Amino acid sequence: MKQRHSVFVASLLSAAFFSLVLSFGEARAVEMPTPVSGIYTNDQAGVKMTFPDGWSGLAITSDTGLMVSAAPGGMSGGTPTKIMLLTIMDKSKVQTAPTDPSSITKDPSSTCGTPSTSSRQVSGVAASEITVECTNAGVASKVKMVVIQTDARWISAMYMAPSAEFDSDLSAFNTAVSTLQVNGATDIGGGVNIGLQLKVQSVMLGGKSLQVDVKSSSTISNFNLDEGSKTLTFKAEGQTGTQGKTEIPIGKMLNGPYTVKIDGTATTDYQVTGAGADVVMTVSYAHSAHDVAVTGASVVPEFPIAVVGVIAALIGIVAVIGRTRLFRNRIQ
Structure with a gap:
């Protein structure tokens, strides 16, 4: 079974690389691969991402793009069963945008289901996320790809694994994606928006109850403002494997600058828009059950x-x- 899956991963890996090079048209010779582990940085493209501990691989470059592949224990021991890819592609030379689900389902030797698409926040902007399950030679595997863009480039992070093992390293992939930083990133439009629902909460502020209009794709509970520590806390829960997002009118409770922690770990996967009492914070995360804490510089007084x-x-x-x-x- 492992050997058959390795063949499938090899076909996907080959398809990813050759679509990277051949679809660009007249690409020059590919440079020699360079080893990659831990933090990968490409200063020319303004891209930085941290691969999970124990994952390593190679960066392959052409004059039209780049692909970094990493696997548990590295790529030298034969074709792995699990793999993560980071690709940087020149928009002007790509025939099929990676936001098109067909970019990962066009392998004729595989039968793929209907891709699911959604949006998520990456590097402070709206990115596109695609998940699909494919079968090759009787072996089922799942692929998840997150795509972010600049004016000139497509940047994609991809994770592939056997369907039965997919969830075991999904959180590691989501963590890696949360570290992805892209200079000059812009929102990807036309994607499927994460459905946000109004979930009215209340906190005590200055001895009085304050209604807070929270919008979220998650189930929100334990919503509380601690004026002493200048911290708003709440629990966000949702179906594992999906993406969550919560919008909080934080300017009604706390003044910035802000720090955000998810399950006790600081995160930068949030956005702050507006000014004064109209400041809104949007926090993004991979669903399961999370304890979220937002700390401000000061508590908003009862009267401005x-x-x-x-x-x-x-x-x-x-x-x-x-x-x-x-x-x-x-x-x-």
Whole structure:
């Protein structure tokens, strides 16, 4: 079984690489592969990603693109059963955009199911995510690919494994994707939006109950604001293997700058938009059950500082007027 799956992975790997090179047209000779493990950085493309511990492989470069492949224990021991790929492609030389599911289902020797597509936040922008299960020579395997773009390039991270073993390293892949940084990344439009539902929560702020309009694709519970530690905490739960996103009107409770932790570990997979009381934070994560903590620089006062200043000024003016002879004469 392992040998048959290795053949399938080899065919996918070959398809990925040759589509990378041949679809570009007249690519020049490929450079010699270079070893890769841990943090991979490509300064020219402005791309950086950290592969899981124990995964290593090779970076193969042509004049039109690059592909990094990594597997548990490396690539030198024959074709692996699990593999992660990072590709960087020149948009002007790609015939089929990687956001098109056919880019990973066009192998004629494989029978693939209907791909599922969704959106997720990567490197601070909306990326496209595609998951599909294919069968080759009676062996079922799953592929997940996350695609991000710049004005000039497509950047894709892909994970392939036997269907029965797919979930065992899915979290490692999602963690690797969460480390993906792309300079000049832009949102990918036209994807399937993650469905967000209004989930009204309440917290105590300044001794009063505050309604918080949270939007999320997850089940939200244990929503609480600790004014002493300037931290908002909540639990987000969803079906394992899917992506979750939660939008919080954080500006109504905490002032920035902010730090975000998921299950006690700091994350940068969040966005902050707006200003003042209209600041909204969007936190993204791979679904299971997560404890999310958002810490701000200070708690938003019951009255905004500007309002407090105006009230104080009015009180001062009234006090001064009250002490004047003119005012006393008018009320006698």
